[in-house]
Amino acid sequence: MTRAAYAALVTSSAARTTQDLTADLPLPALEDLYRDLHRHPELSGREHRTAGVLAGRLRAAGYETAEGVGGPGGPGVVGMLRNGDGPTVLLRADMDALPVTEETGLPYASETPGVMHACGHDLHITWLTGAADALAAGRDAWSGTLLVVGQPAEETGEGAAAMVRDGLYERFPRPDVLLAQHAAPGPAGLYAHSPGLIMSAATDVDIVVHGVGGHGSRPEATVDPVVTAAYIVTRLQSVVSREIAARESAVLTVGRIEAGTRHNIIPSEARISLNLRTQSAEVRERMLAAIRRIAAGECAAAGCPREPTVTLGGSFPVTVNDMDTDRRVAAVHGEVFGAGTVLDFGPVMGSEDFPFLAEGGLPYAYWFVTSTPAEVWDAAAATAGGDLMDQLAAVPSNHSPHFAPDLATVGPGVRTLVSGALEMFTPTTR
The missing domain is CATH 3.30.70.360 (Alpha-Beta Plaits)
Known part of the structure; x- marks a missing residue:
């Protein structure tokens, strides 16, 4: 799609600015980052290499960066970019892998025996890094304070609460809003939002x-x-x-x-x-x-x-989106990615510890980015007999030893975070 054609699709300031800030994403470098993280998965509470990679990228982009947030020896990372008056927006990605032996056969498969990024957290960190770079480079387009959080130990439900107990919001400004996203099975190119309850x-x-x-x-x-x-x-x-x-x-x-x-x-x-x-x-x-x-x-x-x-x-805990926040983010995603790309499939039975970062009732939006490669999704259709749920069940899901997100989602996953953050920095006009 040409830039002119893309510009015709968008109307909001956040969507137009996303177009500008992400027009020249360094996709080969981001894909290399993803492959590196995928090769070197780390279990919950041990994400030291991953944390070091993220912290180094944040420092290089100009963020005030702290490591070890979450207690002694903890691998939590926080980057802060102060950029004038305005709200404080927090973007979060989890970092931990799972005790799963990889069976994807990928050339960049895990090199750590018995440990695999089987839930997409390597993709989450890649998305977060790309968004942090784009927002830092485009700071003339927004005003406020951006917090970027690399959270450990999501799989065990311990990481978010540990960061808060370790003084996350005493050492850094308390956010006005929090945003996070998760890779999910489904044909790549969809963005699932549910205002209100989204996870169990x-x-x-x-x-x-x-x-x-x-x-x-x-x-x-x-x-x-x-x-x-x-x-x-x-x-x-x-x-x-x-x-x-x-x-x-x-x-x-x-x-x-x-x-x-x-x-x-x-x-x-x-x-x-x-x-x-x-x-x-x-x-x-x-x-x-x-x-x-x-x-x-x-x-x-x-x-x-x-x-x-x-x-x-x-x-x-249950994950319950702030309805106004989620609707705003969903609307800008619809403008950025086009009609039919945003859907609401209702709450799922999966769980997250992200709400622990929203202590005291801070508003947040959490959504899913579908990531199944087209060839895998199409192959599943042959055995599903036209039933969408059977097709979804036939593709590798999170926690599967065959889970392998499409690298084509690297750029879109960066744009979802960038556009969501820009929408939160924009005074409400919807």
């Missing part, structure tokens, strides 16, 4: 079943926690289907069950790890009560020597 809460639950161990040849002398754990797992499948109203959205996943050391030993304990996804505090409490009741009931029925131990682990 998540809660980890651990159950320990206490039995009586013994020899495998004499089960009558034991209380087998493996059998009891199996009954608990089976009964838990009825919580969502029989105790949660059909109008509510909830998911209960048994992610791990562990017990025993050898074939002929009945262990004394079995451990079950659960993950809950909910969209309201009431449903969460109802599910937790059901889990405790089922675990206690099955242990009592089996004659366990004591009640099970039920422990709540990590927790993610």
